[in-house]
Amino acid sequence: MKKTILFCLLLLGGVTAFAQPFGLVSKSLNPTDLKGKEFRYKGHITFAPGDTASTGHLWIRVDLKDGQMGFFENMEKKPIRATSWKTFEITGTINSDAENITLGLFILGKGTLGADKFTFEVKNAKGGWDAIALENGGFDQANTEGTPDKWNVKSNDYSFTIDKANPLEGEGSLLIQSIEKPKPIFENGPEILLPKPSLKGSISVEEALNQRRSIRDYANDSLTIDNVSQMLWAAYGVSDSIKGRKTYYLKTAPSAGALYPLEIYIAIGKVKGMKPGIYHYSPIRHSISSITLGDFRSNLDNGQGMVEQAPATLVFTAFYERTTSKYGDRGKDRYVCMDLGHAGQNVYLQAVALGMGTCAIAAFSDGGVSALLNLKKEETPLYIMPFGMLVKSEK
Ligand SMILES: Cc1cc2nc3c(=O)[nH]c(=O)nc-3n(C[C@H](O)[C@H](O)[C@H](O)COP(=O)(O)O)c2cc1C
Structure with missing residues (x-):
């Protein structure tokens, strides 16, 4: 069942998931205290594109009742191509009738993407920004499968690991790398x-x-x-x-x-x-x-x-x-x-x-x-x- 939900999420988000390799990292946030609030979602990314069409993206999606979609942004118009660590940001307002918030990052096409220091903040009454806990937003811990703890990863086109060698900050960063797949050699068998x-x-x-x-x-x-x-x-x-x-x-x-x-x-x-x-x-x-x-x-x-x-x-x-x-x-x-x-x-x-x-x-x-x-x-x-x-x- 989970497979269908995630799949629909990608399609409804407007991502052309099947034209080229696609790797997704996501997590959900409880919207209860965030409804109607202005937010800024930030992440630090470095990217080594494998070809000219490869891009990196932050994304966030708000789900409303009955499968309706609220706020959605995936940087489709301004994708990430930064080849050294840079900060990227999505800003907006959480719908007042939000039922769920999902956010993360994704990579389209071949390449290697590093991610670190992800934060989510909402504006308070005084105009300042309050940090909302984004567990393992620094990608410091791996789970037992070696992928980032507290995040979901999805793709058979990439590996998702915690890189302890070159983090931007803290103990680790997320490293997403394209996997080379076996190439068929065509020969008719008996x-x-x-x-x-x-x-x-x-x-x-x-x-x-x-x-x-x-x-x-x-x-x-x-x-x-x-x-x-x-x-x-x-x-x-x-x-x-x-x-x-x-x-x-x-x-x-x-x-x-x-x-x-x-x-x-x-x-x-x-x-x-x-x-x-x-x-x-x-x-x-x-x-x-x-x-x-x-x-x-x-x-x-x-x-x-x-x-x-x-x-x-x-x-x-x-x-x-x-x-x-x-x-x-x-x-x-x-x-x-x-x-x-x-x-x-x-x-x-x-x-x-x-x-x-x-x-x-x-x-x-x-x-x-x-x-x-x-x-x-x-x-x-x-x-x-x-x-x-x-x-x-x-x-
Ligand atoms: C033309 C067609 C295309 C479909 N494509 C997909 C697909 O790409 N991925 C998928 O998970 N299910 C796909 N399905 C399965 C439908 O999601 C499924 O039939 C529908 O949810 C009803 O559930 P049921 O088959 O268990 O009755 C497809 C079904 C049809 C008839």
Whole structure:
């Protein structure tokens, strides 16, 4: 649940989180004594951008009732590019009906960012400034994970550590550094024929429909090749064929004109007896072949952490042409996404029947996924669906 809340927070804040690497540091403040008050939020930053588009930002957001947003500022118009320690500040007024205040800093793009001496003050009746406690605002203490104590950090694109060597003040400062991710080397692997899918399940369709939810946490258990086979088959496997001059294959999901514009890939991380890698699915042969080997789950993750955690993830792409060649624009505007929805729901229901969870993800970097999967230029990535066994509390 927490993953959704944080994710929505980023999106609602207007941060284009998926165009480039994005690393977030945040904490909440109790608004009770701050409502209606003028504030100044200050932080000291030094930044070594990894490319010309990289920027640093302080940010603060006030939440009101019913998910409404109050004051929000993220320095989008005047981002930080200071290459030596400098003070940055956001000023404003806390909404009188504030329900929550979240603040922090973030980095966009590659680079190394140092942060120290963060303070939050509100104006008093005499016009002076009163300091409000911002625990570990000096980034002096690390927690047991090595990240700054009393702050939340979020990103698989960066490391967040306490640097004791070069603090601006006190014992430490926050150091955010881009992580270099493994690069795929594309080489088609041998075909792996998957075990036959089972046509008998342990729960009814009605039960599966009733239990279906978007699940964003997965147990650490490895999956089996049977699980992989079953999920791929449910998504887009062949369930019948019509023989004529040519054989027509029909699939588990309906498709406008039986044109089947979708392709399915699977990123394997933890499946018993299978090498981690990205594989392409052949529905007709019910087989997979690797397009690149290695654990690329963190490359595929959109910042929500689901893909990185899930033992396996399906990626749906589409060749619109297959459908538009018959139906024109209507094929692109409507039919391909309708096809995708059907296949996605199959995955949801099959996951329930296997005691697993999944979540449809549409918010990701198209360019990043296309590069990682070596997609053709006519091929568009549409859905990412990580899946894994349910954690005990969700059973
Ligand atoms: C087209 C589409 C895109 C979605 N994209 C995301 C996403 O990027 N990240 C995410 O966490 N959930 C995503 N979801 C899941 C929805 O948040 C979820 O379906 C909704 O909150 C309802 O919850 P339920 O699926 O448990 O019924 C998406 C769902 C759909 C249908």
